Amino acid sequence: MIRALTTRRTELAPFLLLLPAVATMLFVVALPLIFSLWTSLTPYKLTKPNTLYDFIGLTNYIRIFGDWDFWEAFLRTIAFLTVAINVEFALGLGIALLINKITWGQRGLRTIMMFPMMFSPILVGFQFKFLFNDHIGVVNNALQSLGLTDQAIPWLVDAKLAMFSITLAEVWMSTSVFAILLLAGLFAMPRDPLEAAKVDGCNSWQVFRHITLPFLMPFAYIAMAIRSLDVARAYDLVAVMTDGGPAGRTELLWTLVARVGYDEAKMGQANAMAYVSTILSVLFTWYFYRKLVAARRYMGGAE
Amino acid sequence: MAEITLEKVVKKYGALGVVHGIDLTIAHQEFVVLVGPSGCGKSTTLRMIAGLEDITGGLVRIGGQVVNDLPPRKRNISMVFQNYALYPHMNVRDNLGFGLKIAGQSPAEITRRVAEAADILGLAPLLDRTPAELSGGQRQRVAMGRAIVRNPDAFLFDEPLSNLDAKLRGQMRAEIKKLHQKVKTTVVYVTHDQVEAMTLADRIVVMRDGQIEQVGTPMEVFNHPVSTFVATFIGSPPMNLLPGTIAGQTVRLADGTEVPVPDRLKDFVHDGMAVQLGIRPDDISPVGHGLSQDGPGAEVALTVDLAEPLGMESLIYTRLAGQEVQAKLYGPRIAAPGEVLTFRLALDRAHLFDAATGKSVRVR
Ligand SMILES: Nc1ncnc2c1ncn2[C@@H]1O[C@H](COP(=O)(O)OP(=O)(O)O)[C@@H](O)[C@H]1O
Numbered sequence: 073m074i075r076a077l078t079t080r081r082t083e084l085a086p087f088l089l090l091l092p093a094v095a096t097m098l099f100v101v102a103l104p105l106i107f108s109l110w111t112s113l114t115p116y117k118l119t120k121p122n123t124l125y126d127f128i129g130l131t132n133y134i135r136i137f138g139d140w141d142f143w144e145a146f147l148r149t150i151a152f153l154t155v156a157i158n159v160e161f162a163l164g165l166g167i168a169l170l171i172n173k174i175t176w177g178q179r180g181l182r183t184i185m186m187f188p189m190m191f192s193p194i195l196v197g198f199q200f201k202f203l204f205n206d207h208i209g210v211v212n213n214a215l216q217s218l219g220l221t222d223q224a225i226p227w228l229v230d231a232k233l234a235m236f237s238i239t240l241a242e243v244w245m246s247t248s249v250f251a252i253l254l255l256a257g258l259f260a261m262p263r264d265p266l267e268a269a270k271v272d273g274c275n276s277w278q279v280f281r282h283i284t285l286p287f288l289m290p291f292a293y294i295a296m297a298i299r300s301l302d303v304a305r306a307y308d309l310v311a312v313m314t315d316g317g318p319a320g321r322t323e324l325l326w327t328l329v330a331r332v333g334y335d336e337a338k339m340g341q342a343n344a345m346a347y348v349s350t351i352l353s354v355l356f357t358w359y360f361y362r363k364l365v366a367a368r369r370y371m372g373g374a375e
Numbered sequence: 376m377a378e379i380t381l382e383k384v385v386k387k388y389g390a391l392g393v394v395h396g397i398d399l400t401i402a403h404q405e406f407v408v409l410v411g412p413s414g415c416g417k418s419t420t421l422r423m424i425a426g427l428e429d430i431t432g433g434l435v436r437i438g439g440q441v442v443n444d445l446p447p448r449k450r451n452i453s454m455v456f457q458n459y460a461l462y463p464h465m466n467v468r469d470n471l472g473f474g475l476k477i478a479g480q481s482p483a484e485i486t487r488r489v490a491e492a493a494d495i496l497g498l499a500p501l502l503d504r505t506p507a508e509l510s511g512g513q514r515q516r517v518a519m520g521r522a523i524v525r526n527p528d529a530f531l532f533d534e535p536l537s538n539l540d541a542k543l544r545g546q547m548r549a550e551i552k553k554l555h556q557k558v559k560t561t562v563v564y565v566t567h568d569q570v571e572a573m574t575l576a577d578r579i580v581v582m583r584d585g586q587i588e589q590v591g592t593p594m595e596v597f598n599h600p601v602s603t604f605v606a607t608f609i610g611s612p613p614m615n616l617l618p619g620t621i622a623g624q625t626v627r628l629a630d631g632t633e634v635p636v637p638d639r640l641k642d643f644v645h646d647g648m649a650v651q652l653g654i655r656p657d658d659i660s661p662v663g664h665g666l667s668q669d670g671p672g673a674e675v676a677l678t679v680d681l682a683e684p685l686g687m688e689s690l691i692y693t694r695l696a697g698q699e700v701q702a703k704l705y706g707p708r709i710a711a712p713g714e715v716l717t718f719r720l721a722l723d724r725a726h727l728f729d730a731a732t733g734k735s736v737r738v739r
Pocket residue numbers: 388391393411412413414415416417418419420
């Protein structure tokens with residue numbers, strides 16, 4: 073009898089010990105998730121708290137899926153993410169390869185390289201907004217002084233140029249994430265397979281293409297997993313630089329969510345969009361994570 | 376035809392000289408082993424042949440062509456590295472075929488030659504695995520397969536077996552030898568293990584501090600070491616060295632013991648010369664338990680300090696002329712510590728080295 077009791081107690085112990093963590097998780101993650109999921113199923117308006125209790129099923133979802141503005145923001149977000157991450161990867165790889173070659177002053181460069189990451193995205197947004205201002209901006213000023221153009225280029229006003237400018241700011245801010253992770257990869261790279269490839273007949277480009285790059289891909293996937301989460305939730309840069317304009321042509325998912333939720337006070341519908349956006353980020357991250365796991369499987373044989 | 380020649384090859388890292396002017400000719404299809412203690416410049420020499428290290432001075436020729444300024448890919452050589460250096464992200468098949476693919480061979484040709492190499496090395500069941508899924512011995516085999524598929528002018532091996540356990544090392548050593556008999560190609564093989572050198576080489580190159588100490592067939596190097604360095608490096612257990620002076624027709628050892636100067640060395644010594652008498656453990660054996668029973672010799676009574684029975688033979692530690700020496704007892708007989716046995720020194724096989732230079736008295 074006593075014996076049975078003690079075993080019962082030891083069986084319970086792990087669960088008791090986990091309880092605080094579980095409770096915190098419930099409170100911090102699960103409750104808000106459930107609450108926002110619920111609101112996405114109601115016509116909740118911030119100005120009319122009572123609407124929180126009207127259950128309307130999937131109406132919000134049906135409405136946003138039928139809304140072309142939403143789809144435009146959705147596709148634009150995917151395009152933005154794809155372009156930004158690829159450009160950051162390419163530039164980051166180039167920087168990492170160059171820094172890896174340098175023998176003198178490498179530490180200093182590595183530190184300088186991280187500067188853009190130290191600024192708040194809002195400030196980066198403001199800075200680029202001023203750089204790209206069509207009247208007083210440094211960019212137009214420089215172009216005109218150099219005689220490359222005699223008009224003021226509407227960097228943030230023209231729809232295509234505005235998206236370009238935002239992407240540029242994003243790339244400036246975050247290329248170093250790729251550069252740093254890829255540099256770490258280069259430092260960890262074993263020398264022997266490179267030499268084996270040279271003996272096997274590769275020129276420098278082929279060594280890079282067939283040996284170095286595959287070795288670096290897990291590091292790139294880590295950066296991509298981190299960055300896809302980051303870019304998919306991009307808000308601050310856009311809000312500051314164009315606020316989704318002109319005429320919604322730089323609207324991304326989260327600026328749209330904020331507009332619908334706060335400006336139009338349609339929190340229920342905004343939360344439905346937010347759910348779709350979150351699932352999108354998770355899908356991207358999951359995809360890169362899968363790639364990472366697959367790439368890491370063979371790296372056990374690297375040494 | 377791929378003869379490899381080194382002419383006064385020098386390697387310096389900044390001011391630090393690592394290889395000091397090596398001259399060596401490796402014949403077509405010859406298996407040459409560079410052997411020497413760690414840090415003596417073997418790998419550096421090999422890597423200069425491969426093109427992985429710049430050559431500071433001198434000339435390296437492969438098949439008559441000076442290759443000093445050619446990158447590795449233009450030298451048509453294969454190399455097997457100590458750490459296997461497989462491509463971790465490719466399976467065995469792609470590892471083997473990589474060089475052929477880079478060379479622009481057709482897929483059919485690649486498949487055929489990979490299958491051939493896999494067959495020679497018993498890799499066929501492993502073709503779809505990645506290196507991470509292979510044991511050390513299997514990885515080593517893949518590294519060798521990768522070297523042979525390309526049909527190169529020469530194979531370069533850098534300590535290929537030193538990461539394997541003793542048993543596997545023995546097996547792979549035999550496989551490398553068989554491989555060379557099947558795939559007749561020039562081989563330059565680097566090792567610090569004198570057993571590998573003795574068993575594999577057509578010719579051994581003993582290196583010391585960036586220089587060549589001696590070049591010769593295994594039997595030449597074993598039977599006629601040019602210096603105490605080679606004498607103690609080649610052969611296991613190492614040759615015993617006993618300091619002494621030449622007194623007429625005898626060598627007077629430290630404690631006054633006199634042994635006759637071997638006949639074949641009589642012309643090379645003079646009275647009063649300070650020497651070291653070199654005698655291998657195999658040539659000091661209890662009477663009736665040695666390798667040679669006839670020929671000139673000397674008999675001395677020695678006390679057994681320690682005996683290590685190995686089955687058909689025992690290694691015996693004893694003292695001769697006040698110095699610890701190792702001796703061999705052949706035949707299944709136990710020798711007990713403290714036992715006094717009459718040992719026979721096979722003096723016809725003894726060596727004499729100039730005590731001042733460490734060189735054999737036969738080389739001047
Ligand atoms: N990159 C390098 N820079 C400076 N010294 C080196 C370098 N590589 C090798 N050495 C030195 O050259 C010597 C010979 O090295 P190595 O050829 O690798 O010896 P082994 O293969 O015979 O053990 C060693 O003393 C080693 O420290």
